[in-house]
Amino acid sequence: MHAWGRRIRAVAAAGFLWGQATGAATLVNPGFETGDFTGWSTFGQSWRIGVGADAQAGSYGAVNDMLGGDVDQFRGVFQNIAIVGGASYSAGVWLRTVTMDTTESWLEIQWFDNVGGFISQLQSVHTTADQPFTYLSLTNMVAPINAVTVSVRGIVQMHNTSGAPDFSIFDSFDFSGGPVVPEPGTLTLLGGAGAAIAWWRRRRFRGGF
Numbered sequence: 396m397h398a399w400g401r402r403i404r405a406v407a408a409a410g411f412l413w414g415q416a417t418g419a420a421t422l423v424n425p426g427f428e429t430g431d432f433t434g435w436s437t438f439g440q441s442w443r444i445g446v447g448a449d450a451q452a453g454s455y456g457a458v459n460d461m462l463g464g465d466v467d468q469f470r471g472v473f474q475n476i477a478i479v480g481g482a483s484y485s486a487g488v489w490l491r492t493v494t495m496d497t498t499e500s501w502l503e504i505q506w507f508d509n510v511g512g513f514i515s516q517l518q519s520v521h522t523t524a525d526q527p528f529t530y531l532s533l534t535n536m537v538a539p540i541n542a543v544t545v546s547v548r549g550i551v552q553m554h555n556t557s558g559a560p561d562f563s564i565f566d567s568f569d570f571s572g573g574p575v576v577p578e579p580g581t582l583t584l585l586g587g588a589g590a591a592i593a594w595w596r597r598r599r600f601r602g603g604f
């Protein structure tokens with residue numbers, strides 16, 4: 396193979412790897428199996444790690460206790476990760492609720508731009524009654540074209556404390572998707588290199604080398 400042919404192949408390989416890297420949107424500690432909130436942030440009162448029946452999988456889950464006397468109407472457990480605007484993504488979480496009276500909880504996705512500005516959000520169905528661990532999901536989401544970050548969130552809303560306590564337990568978050576990885580030889584991200592490869596392959600087919 397000619398030297399420039401090898402170079403083109405190197406460029407194509409780099410593009411392929413780049414496509415895979417930017418396509419990877421992966422949550423850290425999605426099931427709280429570190430036994431703590433590593434990788435996650437929370438806001439609002441009364442977040443803790445639970446065990447036993449509070450785990451949908453593994454040993455741990457994230458619990459929000461809505462207790463009499465609480466004041467924070469909204470609570471959330473969330474993780475922000477890099478995404479690519481215009482790409483398609485899906486998210487999910489398992490949610491268990493116990494002695495729910497005056498609370499609702501759900502899965503939420505928020506998109507942010509490159510200066511941290513809020514763009515838009517999506518919410519799953521809201522859970523208002525007791526349920527065993529049930530999968531909530533948001534699928535086939537297309538990230539706004541100017542989005543660079545997604546916030547994957549479990550949200551709890553307390554309407555009042557008259558029915559306290561209410562428990563919302565989140566476990567096994569997932570988030571996946573991203574740009575379609577270009578096939579070597581049909582690169583669109585590196586159109587020039589792709590065209591050169593196509594030309595080189597035609598040359599090779601004709602026995603040019």
Ligand SMILES: [Ca+2]
Nearest residue numbers: 426452453455
């Ligand atoms: Ca878990």
